[in-house]
Each structure stands twice: as C-alpha cells, then as structure tokens.
Amino acid sequence: MEELRILILAAGKGTRMRSEKAKVLHTVCGVPLVMCVYNSAAKLPNQGLYVVVGEGIDEVKQVFSDREVFFIHQAKQLGTGHAVMTAAEQLRSHSGSLLVLNGDMPLVSTAILKRLADFHKEAAAAVTLLTARLENPYGYGRVVRTVTGEISKIVEERDASDLQRAILEINTGVYCFKIGTLFEALDKISTQNAQNEYYLTDVISVLTAMGQPVAGMVAPDPDEVLGVNTRYELATIEARVRASILKGLMESGVTIIDPAATYIDATVNIKSDTVIYPNCILEKSTRIGSHCTIHAASHLVNAQTADYVTVRESTVITDSTIGEYSTVGPFAHVREHTCIGSHCRVGNFVEIKKSVLGNDTKAAHLAYIGDAEIGEHVNIGAGTITCNYDGVHKNKTIIEDGVFIGSDSQLVAPVRIGKGAYVAAGSTITEDIPAFSLGIARGRQVVKEGWAQSRQKPNKPSIHSDPPAKPDK
Ligand code: UD1
Ligand code: CA
Numbered sequence: 337m338e339e340l341r342i343l344i345l346a347a348g349k350g351t352r353m354r355s356e357k358a359k360v361l362h363t364v365c366g367v368p369l370v371m372c373v374y375n376s377a378a379k380l381p382n383q384g385l386y387v388v389v390g391e392g393i394d395e396v397k398q399v400f401s402d403r404e405v406f407f408i409h410q411a412k413q414l415g416t417g418h419a420v421m422t423a424a425e426q427l428r429s430h431s432g433s434l435l436v437l438n439g440d441m442p443l444v445s446t447a448i449l450k451r452l453a454d455f456h457k458e459a460a461a462a463v464t465l466l467t468a469r470l471e472n473p474y475g476y477g478r479v480v481r482t483v484t485g486e487i488s489k490i491v492e493e494r495d496a497s498d499l500q501r502a503i504l505e506i507n508t509g510v511y512c513f514k515i516g517t518l519f520e521a522l523d524k525i526s527t528q529n530a531q532n533e534y535y536l537t538d539v540i541s542v543l544t545a546m547g548q549p550v551a552g553m554v555a556p557d558p559d560e561v562l563g564v565n566t567r568y569e570l571a572t573i574e575a576r577v578r579a580s581i582l583k584g585l586m587e588s589g590v591t592i593i594d595p596a597a598t599y600i601d602a603t604v605n606i607k608s609d610t611v612i613y614p615n616c617i618l619e620k621s622t623r624i625g626s627h628c629t630i631h632a633a634s635h636l637v638n639a640q641t642a643d644y645v646t647v648r649e650s651t652v653i654t655d656s657t658i659g660e661y662s663t664v665g666p667f668a669h670v671r672e673h674t675c676i677g678s679h680c681r682v683g684n685f686v687e688i689k690k691s692v693l694g695n696d697t698k699a700a701h702l703a704y705i706g707d708a709e710i711g712e713h714v715n716i717g718a719g720t721i722t723c724n725y726d727g728v729h730k731n732k733t734i735i736e737d738g739v740f741i742g743s744d745s746q747l748v749a750p751v752r753i754g755k756g757a758y759v760a761a762g763s764t765i766t767e768d769i770p771a772f773s774l775g776i777a778r779g780r781q782v783v784k785e786g787w788a789q790s791r792q793k794p795n796k797p798s799i800h801s802d803p804p805a806k807p808d809k
Contacts, residue, residue, distance in 0.1 A: 338432050338433060338457060339383045339430065339431060339432025339433070340380065340381065340382045340383060340432060340433050340434075340435060340453060341382060341383050341384045341385075341386065341427060341430060341432065341433070341434050341435070341515070342377050342378075342380065342382050342384070342385045342386065342434070342435045342437075343386045343387075343388065343408075343420065343423055343427070343434055343435070343436045343437070344370065344373055344374060344377065344385070344386070344387045344388070344437055344438075344439050345388050345416055345419045345420070345436065345437070345438050345439055345536075346358075346360040346370045346373075346387050346388055346389055346396055346439030347388045347389050347390030347391055347393075347410040347413050347419055347422075348360075348390070348391060348413050348416075348419075348439075348440075349391040349413060350362075350391075350440070350565070352565045352566050353565070353566065353567060353570075354567075355567075357392060357395070358391040358392030358395065358396060359391075359440055359564070359565075360392075360396060360439040360440060361392055361395055361396060361399070362564070362567075362570055364442045364564075364570070364573060364574045364577050364602075365574060365577045365578055365581055365600070365601050365602045366601030366602055366603050366604075366619055366620065367442075367601075367602050367603065368399050369439060369440050369441075369442050369564060370387070370396065370399060370439040370440075371399055371400075372442035372443075372444075373437060373438070373439050373440075373441060373442065373444060374387075374400070374403065374405070376444050376445055376446045376449060377435070377437060377444075377446070377449060378403070379446040380435070380446060380449055380450055380453065382435075383430075383432070384406060385404070385405050385406070386405065386406045386407070386408055386423060386426065386427070387400065387405050387406070387407055387408070387439070388407075388408045388409075388410050388419045388420075388422060388423060389407050389408070389409060389410070390409065390410040390411060390412070390413050390419075391413060393409065406426065408422050408423045408426060409422070410422040414527070414533055414534050415527070415531070415533025415534040415535055415536070416438075416509075416533075416534070416535060416536035416537070417522060417525050417533070417534030417535050417536040417537075417538060417539065418533070418534040419536070420436060420518070420522060420536055421519075421522050421534065424519050424522070427515060427519075428515070428516075428519045430515050431515065431516070432515060433453065433456060433457070433512050433513060433514060433515065434512070434513045434515050434518060435449065435452070435453060435510070435511070435512050435513075436510070436511045436512075436513060436536070437449075437509060437510045437511075438509035438510070438563055440509075440563045440564045440565070441508070441509060441510070441561060441562065441563045441564070442564065442573060442577070443559065443560040443561070443562060443573060443576070443577070444508075444510065444560055444561060445560055448466070448510075448555055448557075448560060448561070449510070451553070452464060452466050452510060452512050452553055453512055455512075455551070455553045456512035456551065459549070459551040460549070461514070461548075461549040461550060461551035462513070462514050462517040462518075462521075462543050462546075462548035462549055462550060463511055463512065463513045463514070463517075463518070463539070463540065463543055463548075463550055463551070464511070464512045464550075464551040464552065464553055465479065465487065465490075465507060465508075465510075465511055465540070465550070465551070465552045465553070466508045466510035466511070466512075466552075466553055466555055466561065467479050467505050467506060467507060467508060467552050467553070467554050467555065468505070468506055468508050468554060468555040468558040468561050469504050469505050469506075469554065469558060470504060470506055470558050471504070473501075473503065473504050473505075473506045474493065475493050475565060476493065476506035476507060476563075477490040477491060477492045477493070477506060477507035477537050478490065478491050478493075478496055478500050478501065478503040478505065478506060478507070479503065479505040479506065479507055479552065480500060480503065481505075486544075486550070487540065487544075487550045487551070487552050488540075488541065488544055489537075489538075489540050489541035489544065490507045490535075490537035490538075490540050490541075492529065492530065492531070492535060492537065494529075494530035494531060495529050495530045505554070507537060508555060508561035508563075509561075509563055510561065511536070513539075517543065517546070517548055518539065520546075521539045521542040521543050521546065521548075522539060524542045525538040525539060525542060526538075559576070577602065578599065578600070579595065581600055581601075581602055581604075582595045582598060582600060583595075585600065585606055588606075588608060589607075589608025589609060590606045590607075590608060590609075590610050590611075590612065591609075591610070591611040591612065592612050593611065593612065593613050593614055594613075594614040597614040597615050598612055598614060598615070598616055599616070599617040599618070599619075600612075600616075600617075600618045601618065601619045601620065601622070603619075603620060603621055603622075604618045604619065604620075604621075604622045604623070604624075605622070605623045605624070606618075606623075606624040606628075607624065607625050607626035607627075607628075607643070608626050609626050609627045610624050610625070610626055610627060610628040610629070610630070611628075611629045611630070612630045613629075613630060613631045613632040613633075613634075613649075614632050614633075615632050615633040616630050616631075616632065616633065616634050616635070616636070617634075617635045617636070618630075618636045618639075619635075619636065619637045619638070620637050620638040621638050621640075622636045622637065622638060622639045622640070623639075623640045623641070624636075624639075624641050624645075625641050625642045625643035625644070625645060625660070626643045626644075627643050627644045628641055628643065628644065628645045628646065628647070629645075629646045629647070630647045631646070631647060631648045631649045631651075631665070631666070632649050632650070633649055633650045634647050634648075634649065634650065634651045634652070634653070634665065635651075635652045635653075636652075636653045636654075637653070637654045637655065638654060638655045639653040639654065639655070639656055639657070639658070639670075640656075640657040640658070641657070641658040642657075642658065642659050642660035642662075642678065643660050644660050644661045645658050645659075645660065645661070645662055645663070645664070646662075646663040646664070647663075647664050647665055648663065648664065648665030648666035648667075648668070648684075649665060649666040649667070650665065650666055650667050651664055651665030651666060651667065651668045651669070651670070652668075652669050652670070653668075653670040654670070654671055654672055655671075655672040655673060655674075656670045656671070656672065656673065656674035656675065656676070656688075657674075657675050657676065658670075658676045658680075659676055659677040659678030659679070659680065659695065660678045660679075661678055661679045662676055662677070662678060662679060662680040662681065662682070663680075663681050663682070663683075664676070664682045665682070665683070665684065666683075666684050667684045667685055668682050668683065668684065668685070668686050668687075668688075669686070669687040669688070670682065670687075670688050671687065671688065671689040671690070672689065672690060673689075673690045674688045674689065674690065674691050674692075674693075675691075675692045675693070676688075676693045677692075677693055677694045677695035677696070677697065677712070678695045678696075679695055679696045680693050680695065680696065680697050680698065681698040681699070681700055682698075682699050682700075683698075683699065683700035683701045684700075684701055684702070685701065685702045685703075686699050686700075686701065686702065686703045686704075686705070687703070687704050687705070687706075688705045688706070689705070689706040689707070690706060690707050691705050691706065691707065691708040691709070691710065692708070692709050692710060693705075693710045693714075694710060694711040694712035694713070694714065694737065695712045695713075696712055696713045697710055697711070697712060697713065697714040697715075697716070698714070698715050698716065699716035699720070700716075700718070701718040701719075702718045702719050703716055703718070703719065703720045703721065704720075704721045704722060705720070705722050705733075706722050706724040706725075706730070706733075707722070707724040707730050707731065707732050707733065707749065708722050708724070708732065708733040708734070708735060708749075709732065709733070709734045709735070710735045710739075711735060711736045711737035711738070711739070711755070712737045712738070713737055713738045714735055714737070714738065714739045714740075714741070715739075715740045715741065716735075716741050717740075717741050717742045717743035717744070717745065717761065718743045718744070719743050719744035719745070720741050720743070720744070720745050720746075720747070721745075721746045721747070722746075722747050722749060723746050723747065723748040723749060724749045726749075731749035731750040732749055732750050733747050733749045733750070733751055733752075733753075734751070734752040734753070735747075735752075735753045736752070736753060736754055736755040736756075736757075736771070737755050737756070738755055738756040739753045739754075739755070739756065739757050739758070739759070740757075740758045740759070741753070741759045742758070742759050742760050742761030742762065742763065743761045743762070744761055744762045745759050745760075745761065745762065745763045745764070745765060746763075746764045746765065747759070747765050748764065748765060748766045751765055751766065751767070751768055752768045752769075753765070753768070753769045753775070754768070754769055754770045754771030754772070754773065755771040755772065756771055756772040757769045757770065757771060757772060757773050757774070757775065758773075758774045758775070759774075759775045759776075760774060760775065760776035760777075760778065762778045763775060763776055763777040763778050764777050764778070765777055
C-alpha cells in the first residue's frame with residue numbers, strides 16, 4: 337500500500353475572527369475547529385499525522401494532549417505555503433503522498449478525504465485538488481482552468497481579476513500531494529501577492545510550469561468543505577452541526593421538543609425516552625440516562641444523571657452527578673464535585689457545592705450546602721446554611737443518616753450532626769450534636785403581654801383600640 341501522511345495547517349491567527357484566541361480553537365458544538373478536522377482525517381489509514389502550530393501554540397497542543405500527532409512549529413505565520421515549508425525537515429524525505437488540509441473546515445468528512453486519496457492514487461498526479469462549486473464563491477481561491485479544462489492555477493480572491501472572481505469553482509483547502517514534487521515546487525514560490533505571503537496555492541502553477549500533472553476532484557457536497565474565517569461563518573456552520581446532533585439524538589429515541597431552541601454539544605450523550613424541553617444547554621461530557629426529563633432553560637455542563645432523573649426549570653448543574661429518580665430544581669444550582677444520590681430532592685433556590693447527598697435525602701427549598709457530607713434519609717429544612725468558610729479555610733459539615741435539620745438553621749463548620757439527631761429550627765449550631773439528640777441554639781422567646789397597647793400614641797386611632805364613632809348624618 338502506498339504511504340499516506342496527513343498535514344493539518346493550524347498555525348494561523350485568523351485575523352478575521354477578531355479574537356485573542358487562535359481561530360482553530362474556536363468551537364463548533366463544543367469541539368475545537370482543528371479537532372473536527374482531525375477527527376475526520378485521523379480515520380484514514382496513515383503513516384503519521386502532523387499538525388502545524390504557531391498562534392496559540394500551547395492551547396492548540398493541549399487540544400491534542402491525548403492524541404498521537406506530531407507537531408511542527410511555524411514560529412512566524414508567513415502563509416499557508418510557508419506552513420508546509422516548515423514541515424519540510426520532517427516530511428521531505430518520505431515517499432508516498434501527503435494529504436494537506438486547512439484546520440478551519442469542520443464539516444469535512446472522512447469519506448470525501450478517502451475519495452480524494454483514492455482519486456489521487458488513480459490519477460498518478462503530482463497533486464490532486466479537492467474543489468467545489470459554490471453559488472457564492474466570495475473569499476475563496478478560484479480554480480483557473482485552461483480552455484481544455486485542465487487546472488492551470490489557483491488565484492486568491494484578493495489577487496483575482498473581475499473575470500476570475502466570476503469563477504464559481506473554488507479551492508477547498510484540501511490537497512493530496514506527491515511528497516517529493518511538493519517540496520521541489522515549494523522552493524519556487526514567492527510572496528509577490530496582495531498579502532505578501534507564501535501561498536500554498538501557488539504550488540499549482542509552479543507544478544504545471546514544471547510539466548507535472550495536476551488533477552482535480554469536485555466535492556459532490558459543497559457544504560462539507562466550507563471554511564470558517566469569521567464568527568458569522570462559525571455560527572452558520574454550528575447551526576448546521578447542531579441540527580445534525582439533534583437529529584441523531586431524536587433518531588436514537590430522545591425527545592427534543594423544540595430543536596430550534598436546544599443546544600447540545602457533540603460530546604454529550606443522552607439515552608432513549610428522555611425528554612429535553614426548550615432552551616436547554618447541555619455541554620462537555622454531560623451524560624443523561626434514559627427516562628429523564630430536562631425542563632426548560634436548564635444548563636448542564638459536564639453533568640451526569642442516572643435514569644429517571646428530573647431536572648426542573650432554570651437549573652444549573654456543573655461537574656456533578658445525580659442518582660436515579662432524583663429531582664433537582666426548579667432554580668437549583670448544583671456546583672462542582674457534587675454527588676447527589678438516588679431518590680433525592682433538591683428544590684428551588686438550593687445551591688450545593690462539593691457535597692455528597694446520600695439516597696432519599698431532601699433539601700427542598702432555599703439552602704446553601706457547601707463542603708458537606710450528608711447521609712441518607714436526611715431532611716434539610718428551608719433556609720439551612722452550612723457556614724463552610726471562616727474567611728481563611730473551607731471547613732466540612734458532616735450530617736449523618738436520618739438527621740432532621742429544622743428550618744433557618746446555620747451549621748457552622750467544622751461540625752458533625754450525629755445519626756438520627758435533630759436540629760431545632762432557627763438554630764446556630766457551632767458544636768457537634770451526638771447521635772439521636774436534639775441541638776437547639778437560639779434565643780429564648782419572651783412574650784410581653786399588652787406591650788403594643790401601652791406604646792399607643794394619644795388621639796391616634798389604632799387597630800389595637802376600638803374604631804372611632806361615626807359622625808352623625
Ligand atoms: C485558503 C486558500 C484558499 C482556499 C481557502 C479554503 C491559501 C493561500 N488560500 O484561504 O485558496 O479557497 O483556504 O478555505 O492557502 N495557516 C497556517 N499558517 C499560516 C497561515 C495559515 O498554518 O501562516 C493555516 C490557518 O490556521 C488555517 C489554514 O492555514 O487553518 C488556512 O488559512 P486561512 O488564512 O484561513 O486561508 P484562507 O484565506 O481561507
Ligand atoms: Ca480559511
């Protein structure tokens with residue numbers, strides 16, 4: 337089998353994004369542009385996958401931290417041709433073909449890349465271009481052909497004449513090169529163009545001048561080879577990807593009530609017979625079990641739910657897990673590293689952070705639970721606060737099985753409430769409570785009988801005295 341190596345160009349800044357972040361790091365449904373390209377390319381059998389990095393080098397490398405790729409550092413971004421020249425040292429001596437592709441074309445499929453590689457082998461050309469015919473080719477390099485239909489060169493939008501701009505066939509930014517001739521031709525390109533850059537596309541005219549065969553393959557679906565240069569293009573492409581993610585989920589048995597108002601990353605997994613209401617956002621490694629209901633306007637980031645979980649309206653869950661048959665929300669905030677057991681209830685205006693809730697535990701209304709270990713069958717009354725922070729350290733609250741915390745209590749950490757104990761409503765608990773005891777820590781009530789009447793102002797009618805007599809008619 338002929339050797340194939342793959343080179344992804346990902347060093348550019350992406351000036352048209354107007355961003356501090358390198359363009360290829362911008363995401364489509366949670367996946368960085370360059371990763372979308374990698375995912376399709378890496379499925380081709382190959383002898384090595386190389387990524388040219390430069391702008392945002394550390395972050396781009398980070399994206400590939402658990403993948404096997406070779407990095408090529410393009411310290412100065414002098415154009416796509418220069419990006420490939422930078423790879424000369426690592427690639428020049430190899431035989432076989434090099435598939436070069438831009439790192440900003442997130443919809444490109446493995447199938448089309450494979451077809452191009454196969455076509456290239458058949459054609460025995462020095463280069464095979466993947467081209468496409470677009471209704472609106474604005475911004476792309478145009479493929480210039482001779483009268484007999486042979487490709488003679490690629491002209492960039494900014495260097496093109498009006499006549500050339502009218503050409504609808506564009507360069508997609510995917511090429512299959514014979515490695516030896518590629519680097520020979522690259523030695524001959526210059527920066528004499530509108531952008532003063534080394535254009536990879538100039539290699540085409542150099543190859544034709546060298547008498548080398550240049551082939552082209554037209555992509556049957558022009559949509560999948562679109563590049564992202566602006567945030568508007570990013571949003572347009574993301575909408576397309578989002579629709580296909582939702583379609584896939586629906587086909588696998590998930591009910592999406594309003595696909596136009598639902599935002600689910602490509603990295604999210606949802607089991608069948610789950611219902612997603614409108615305006616929900618599900619991101620990162622969120623995993624939803626089957627028979628769950630995620631009500632409107634909830635935002636789940638890296639949340640894991642078992643089966644039969646209900647997330648009520650306007651709930652935020654981040655980096656946390658929810659056990660089966662539990663209900664969270666409406667208006668709940670489950671923050672990082674929280675583990676909620678099964679059959680739990682976390683109600684409105686409850687915030688939980690770095691805490692464990694055992695099975696059958698309830699915090700139904702208005703509570704802050706931070707750095708707490710809570711056992712099973714615990715009832716957390718309305719208005720309970722774990723005072724976990726003393727201004728310097730975060731301290732733990734431990735609430736053992738079967739505890740009842742009365743409403744409006746503060747548990748000043750570190751503190752332990754023993755198994756089966758009760759905390760009286762309105763208590764400020766500062767000391768441990770032994771198992772099966774009652775902790776009560778609040779001011780005693782004093783009743784002063786008749787007090788209100790005694791402070792009544794003279795001549796002023798009051799609800800505390802008889803109403804004044806009605807005047808005579
Ligand atoms: C490029 C092509 C154009 C084609 C279009 C398809 C050139 C000169 N033009 O234009 O013919 O129609 O793609 O989308 O190649 N990059 C580097 N180093 C650099 C410059 C760019 O690695 O010095 C990378 C970028 O990160 C990006 C890719 O190369 O992933 C393409 O660069 P971009 O500036 O987007 O090229 P276009 O102007 O879109
Ligand atoms: Ca581009």
